[in-house]
Amino acid sequence: MAQSIVRNIASSIRKAKYFSIMADEVTDASNKEQVVICFRRVDDQLEAHEDFVGLYMVESIQSDNIVHVLTDTMTRMNLSINNCRGQCYDGASNMAGSRKGVVTQIRALEPRATYTHCYGHALNLAVSDTVKQNKILRDVLDITFEISKLVKFSPKRDAMFTRLKEELVPGTIGFRTLCPTRWTVRAASLHSVLENYAVFQALWQEVKESRIDSEIRARVTGVEAAMNKFDFLFGLMLGERLLRHTDNLSKTLQNPSMTASEGQNIADLTVKTLSTMRSEEAFDIFWKQVEVLRQQTGLSEAALSRKRKAPFGSEVGRSEGYHPSSPKEYYRRQYFECFDFIVSSIRDRFNQPGYTSLLNTENLLLKAAKGDNYGTELAFVQDYYGDDVILSSLATQLELLTTAFTPQLEEVTLSTIKSFLQSLSLAQKASFSEVCKVLCFVLVTPATNAVSERSASALRRVKTYLRSTMSQVRLNNLLVLHAHKAETDTLSISSCLNEFVAGSEHRLRIFGKFD
Structure with missing residues (x-):
C-alpha cells in the first residue's frame, strides 16, 4: 500500500517535471538517525503540493551521507536531478556549508537548484538573537x-x-x-x-x-x-x-x-x-x-539601579559616562x-542569496503584466535557467501578458497573474506555456521546511518506546500511510492484494487472485 502511494507521488512529480527537495534530520525512539525526505511540485493548475516520501536511516548526518540519501531517493523514484529547481533545509553547517554542505554539493550537480534557508528556522534564529x-x-x-x-x-x-x-x-x-x-x-x-x-x-x-x-x-x-x-x-x-x-x-x-x-x-x-x-x-x-x-x-514602582563609576582601566577621556x-x-x-x-x-x-534569482524571476512577470521595461529581468532568466525556457516564445508570450493585463486598473500581483492563468482553458494555456513555466520556477521554491518537521513529529507517534524494535521497512511504510491518510483511503485494496500475492508463487497458490 505504501509503495502504491510513493509510486503515485513519483508519477505526479515526473508529470510536473520540476521539483524542489526538502530534508531534515531526526533521532527516533531507538536512537537511530533518520533523514526525512519530502518533495515539492506544481501541478497543471499551478497549485503547489508538498509530499513526504519516506525515511532514510543513516549512520551519521554528515553532508556526504545526506547527499547520497537524496540522490539515491531520486534514482529510486526515477527523478532526474537536472529537473531540481529548489532545495530547502535548515541552516546547519552540514546542510548549508559553503564548502562541503549539502547545498553546495547539490548545486554542483544542478546549479539551478536555488537554495532557501527555511524561513521558519531563520525567523526562530532571529528571535533567539534578539x-x-x-x-x-x-x-x-x-x-x-x-x-x-x-x-x-x-x-x-x-x-x-x-x-x-x-x-x-x-x-x-x-x-x-x-x-x-x-x-x-x-x-x-x-x-x-x-x-x-x-x-x-x-x-x-x-x-x-x-x-x-x-x-x-x-x-x-x-x-x-x-x-x-x-x-x-x-x-x-x-x-x-x-x-x-x-x-x-x-x-x-x-x-x-x-x-x-x-x-x-x-x-x-x-x-x-x-x-x-x-x-x-x-x-x-x-x-x-x-x-x-x-x-x-x-x-513596587520602577527604580533606577545605583550609579556606578566605570573601572579605572576602562575609562576613556574625561567625560562622565551615560546614566539615565x-x-x-x-x-x-x-x-x-x-x-x-x-x-x-x-x-x-x-536576506538570502537565493532570493535574488526568485526576485528577478518574479519581477519579470510583474513588469510584463504592468507594461514596464523588463529587459534586465529577461536577460537574467535566460542566463540563469538556460535551456529551460525558449527565449523567443517567452518574449512573445510576455507581450501577450502585457496586453491581457493592460485594461485592468487593479494592482497586479503574482496572485493575480496566477489566477489569470488558472482561469484559462487547456487550449488557451498553450499560448502562455513559457510564462507558466517561469511562474512554476517561483511557485516550486518552498518558503519553509515545515512539512519535514511535521513528518518528524509523526515519527514520534508511529515509533514509540513500546514499538522501538520494528524494522526500518515497516517503519517507513507505516509512516507513509500515516502521512498520506487521504490517499490511503482511496487505494484499491484488491489491486494491492494482487500485487502482494504476485510477488511469490507460494502466496499465489494459497490466496489466488482477487477481484
Whole structure:
C-alpha cells in the first residue's frame, strides 16, 4: 500500500517535471538517525503540493551521507536531478556549508537548484538573537520556562494552579507551557502568564506553606522574587508584544502553498509593522499599560539601579559616562533597543542569496503584466535557467501578458497573474506555456521546511518506546500511510492484494487472485 502511494507521488512529480527537495534530520525512539525526505511540485493548475516520501536511516548526518540519501531517493523514484529547481533545509553547517554542505554539493550537480534557508528556522534564529541581546527579555524567558517546569511537571502544583485560577480569575485562559524548541508558542505562553499573574503570586505563597524539599523551595522562592520585580513585568509585556508578531509570521510561513517569494513579502510587512511600533507615541501608550498592570498586581514602582563609576582601566577621556535620568528613560531605551534588534535580525536572516534569482524571476512577470521595461529581468532568466525556457516564445508570450493585463486598473500581483492563468482553458494555456513555466520556477521554491518537521513529529507517534524494535521497512511504510491518510483511503485494496500475492508463487497458490 505504501509503495502504491510513493509510486503515485513519483508519477505526479515526473508529470510536473520540476521539483524542489526538502530534508531534515531526526533521532527516533531507538536512537537511530533518520533523514526525512519530502518533495515539492506544481501541478497543471499551478497549485503547489508538498509530499513526504519516506525515511532514510543513516549512520551519521554528515553532508556526504545526506547527499547520497537524496540522490539515491531520486534514482529510486526515477527523478532526474537536472529537473531540481529548489532545495530547502535548515541552516546547519552540514546542510548549508559553503564548502562541503549539502547545498553546495547539490548545486554542483544542478546549479539551478536555488537554495532557501527555511524561513521558519531563520525567523526562530532571529528571535533567539534578539532575546540573547537583551538581558530583560532573556531573564523573562528563562523564568517563564522555570514556571513551566514547576507547574506542569508536578500534578500537585498543577492542580493547585487550576483551583486558584477558578477562584481568582474564572473564565480566563490557562497556563500555556513555554517550549523552547517550537516556533510559535512563545507569545501565547507569555500572554498566559500575564493573564494569570495574580494566580501565580497566590500559588507561590501556598506552595511555600506546604511540605516541599529544599530544592523546590529555593526554585519557588527565586521565581516569586523575580515576579515581584518591575523588570519582569516590563519584559513580560514587551516580549509578548514583540513575539506575537513573529509568532503570527511563523504560522503564516508554514502554509504549504506559501512560496519563498511570498514569504519574503509577508516578512517585509511584519518588519514594517514592527518599525512603526518603534516610536515615542507607541512607547508612551505601552508605558501606561505597564503602569496599570503594575498597580493591579501590587508591584513596587520602577527604580533606577545605583550609579556606578566605570573601572579605572576602562575609562576613556574625561567625560562622565551615560546614566539615565529617570526609570522611564531607562526602560524607553530597552524598548527601542529590542525593536531595533528584532527588525535588524529578521532583515539579516531573510536576506538570502537565493532570493535574488526568485526576485528577478518574479519581477519579470510583474513588469510584463504592468507594461514596464523588463529587459534586465529577461536577460537574467535566460542566463540563469538556460535551456529551460525558449527565449523567443517567452518574449512573445510576455507581450501577450502585457496586453491581457493592460485594461485592468487593479494592482497586479503574482496572485493575480496566477489566477489569470488558472482561469484559462487547456487550449488557451498553450499560448502562455513559457510564462507558466517561469511562474512554476517561483511557485516550486518552498518558503519553509515545515512539512519535514511535521513528518518528524509523526515519527514520534508511529515509533514509540513500546514499538522501538520494528524494522526500518515497516517503519517507513507505516509512516507513509500515516502521512498520506487521504490517499490511503482511496487505494484499491484488491489491486494491492494482487500485487502482494504476485510477488511469490507460494502466496499465489494459497490466496489466488482477487477481484
